[in-house]
Amino acid sequence: MSETTAPAASGPAQQAEELFTELVGDRAGEWDRAGKIPREVLRELGARGLLCAQAPGIHGGLGYTSRRNGALTAHVGSLCSSLRSVMTSQGMAAWTLRRLGDAGQQAALVPRLTGGELAAVAFSETEAGSDLSALTTRLTRSGDEVVVDGAKVWTTNAAYADLIVVFGRTEDGVGAVVVPASAPGVRIEPITDAHGCRAAGHAHIRLDGVRVPADALLRGVDRSSALLVTTALSYGRMSVAWGCVGILRGCLTAVVRHAVGRKQFGARLADHQLVARHLAELLIAEQNAARACEHASDLWDSGSPDLVTAVVLAKHVAATGAAAGSARAMQVLASAGAHDGHVVARAHRDAKLMEIIEGSSEICELILAQHAVATA
Amino acid sequence: MTTPSGRTDAAHTAGPLPSDEDVAAELLDFLAQRTRTRWEPDQDLFAVGGMSSLFAMQLVVHLEQTYQIAISGADLMLDNFRTVEAMVRLVNKLRSPAPGSTGE
Numbered sequence: 075m076s077e078t079t080a081p082a083a084s085g086p087a088q089q090a091e092e093l094f095t096e097l098v099g100d101r102a103g104e105w106d107r108a109g110k111i112p113r114e115v116l117r118e119l120g121a122r123g124l125l126c127a128q129a130p131g132i133h134g135g136l137g138y139t140s141r142r143n144g145a146l147t148a149h150v151g152s153l154c155s156s157l158r159s160v161m162t163s164q165g166m167a168a169w170t171l172r173r174l175g176d177a178g179q180q181a182a183l184v185p186r187l188t189g190g191e192l193a194a195v196a197f198s199e200t201e202a203g204s205d206l207s208a209l210t211t212r213l214t215r216s217g218d219e220v221v222v223d224g225a226k227v228w229t230t231n232a233a234y235a236d237l238i239v240v241f242g243r244t245e246d247g248v249g250a251v252v253v254p255a256s257a258p259g260v261r262i263e264p265i266t267d268a269h270g271c272r273a274a275g276h277a278h279i280r281l282d283g284v285r286v287p288a289d290a291l292l293r294g295v296d297r298s299s300a301l302l303v304t305t306a307l308s309y310g311r312m313s314v315a316w317g318c319v320g321i322l323r324g325c326l327t328a329v330v331r332h333a334v335g336r337k338q339f340g341a342r343l344a345d346h347q348l349v350a351r352h353l354a355e356l357l358i359a360e361q362n363a364a365r366a367c368e369h370a371s372d373l374w375d376s377g378s379p380d381l382v383t384a385v386v387l388a389k390h391v392a393a394t395g396a397a398a399g400s401a402r403a404m405q406v407l408a409s410a411g412a413h414d415g416h417v418v419a420r421a422h423r424d425a426k427l428m429e430i431i432e433g434s435s436e437i438c439e440l441i442l443a444q445h446a447v448a449t450a
Numbered sequence: 451m452t453t454p455s456g457r458t459d460a461a462h463t464a465g466p467l468p469s470d471e472d473v474a475a476e477l478l479d480f481l482a483q484r485t486r487t488r489w490e491p492d493q494d495l496f497a498v499g500g501m502s503s504l505f506a507m508q509l510v511v512h513l514e515q516t517y518q519i520a521i522s523g524a525d526l527m528l529d530n531f532r533t534v535e536a537m538v539r540l541v542n543k544l545r546s547p548a549p550g551s552t553g554e
Contacts, residue, residue, distance in 0.1 A: 176523035293523035300503030301510075301528045308507065377515035379484075379508035386504075444502055448485060 102154035103415030105273040121190030125164035133184035140374035144316040151320020155424035156273035162313040163231035167193035169309035174294030194235040196226035211242030222284040233275035249295035259284035270423035311389040318392035322360035325403035359395035390438035396425035519544040
């Protein structure tokens with residue numbers, strides 16, 4: 075964790091996409107069926123900084139812009155949404171450390187994430203999903219330690235994680251603490267029957283009297299959860315949005331190949347008008363999502379306050395587009411795509427989850443409606 | 451929302467620093483333009499019927515970009531953005547060479 079001044083974005087930037095293509099190969103379906111990505115694949119990508127590529131050079135990261143990282147995220151999303159979800163979690167963990175940590179905590183922790191350790195961010199609880207102000211996990215100061223007690227649900231990447239950023243309630247409000255997954259009192263319960271992103275390492279987490287050094291509590295502690303959670307989730311939303319662009323691209327490729335290659339009633343599927351409409355709608359969804367993501371990432375990179383709503387809008391456009399688009403893709407592929415592990419079958423299940431996580435479609439709509447009212 | 455290269459320490463270098471009054475005036479303009487409402491420097495932006503946490507994050511990004519500061523750790527709390535006066539204090543604190551070297 076010696077703080078180096080490695081130049082940002084040199085080296086593997088150009089080859090990043092190729093490396094993911096090579097490492098995933100034709101194994102995404104197999105990972106989906108097994109519900110697991112080989113740990114060495116995650117370690118290799120993690121150690122190259124590619125799972126949280128926006129982390130800055132001073133923390134050993136690649137220093138990608140949001141736009142550059144978005145292009146990579148979409149690429150990975152087109153290959154394997156489970157792996158893309160791991161990226162989203164790792165990136166959101168790095169981002170949360172950078173925003174909620176002070177300079178010392180950032181310098182100590184972010185390089186671990188750019189160096190190959192895997193991380194998850196635990197928000198949701200049984201009674202605190204969309205309403206994170208209802209968190210009940212307790213982060214209690216005890217001498218020079220913090221004691222963590224609570225239960226988290228549906229934490230992505232938790233089954234692989236070395237470190238878990240746990241949001242909870244302190245004596246002063248809401249904050250987040252960094253807990254090693256190996257600490258006594260941490261129990262990770264992998265979810266083996268997830269509807270989508272089956273290999274993304276979703277798990278429930280029990281935390282019973284887990285003791286960590288006081289410095290593991292990030293300095294950002296607020297009376298309400300609102301600003302901290304909004305800040306952390308913004309990264310996740312941007313990443314999910316780009317991932318959904320990838321889902322749509324994966325579907326588009328598969329659907330076009332099938333619709334051009336298969337004949338029925340003496341004509342290519344693509345030449346049947348009702349099928350052609352599915353192709354057009356898929357293309358429209360992909361382009362809509364890509365433009366919304368590019369816009370939001372550009373605002374992110376230029377430091378515009380407009381990024382805040384643009385990210386929510388991009389997430390909503392991309393997730394709803396991917397859910398609808400993947401359903402069309404299933405319809406065109408029909409029996410050819412109707413088995414676990416197929417790119418379109420995965421897309422259909424994975425995209426539906428993207429309408430649920432990081433702010434459900436309904437929560438996104440509420441936020442956008444509030445924005446419309448506030449700026450009318 | 452932060453620069454890709456994570457410039458946190460190298461930030462506050464260029465240009466003359468605007469006074470607290472300039473910062474307050476700029477923020478009141480920003481608020482008026484964003485919310486189509488005039489605000490008082492000591493008025494609570496997040497009181498009942500006021501702005502959302504999403505708007506607080508817009509203020510974070512605006513302050514970082516406009517004043518070339520990085521707002522993180524203990525500074526990332528809603529109370530620092532609750533009034534124009536609070537934001538002026540925050541900007542002033544983060545632009546000054548931090549007494550404890552890193553501000554913590």
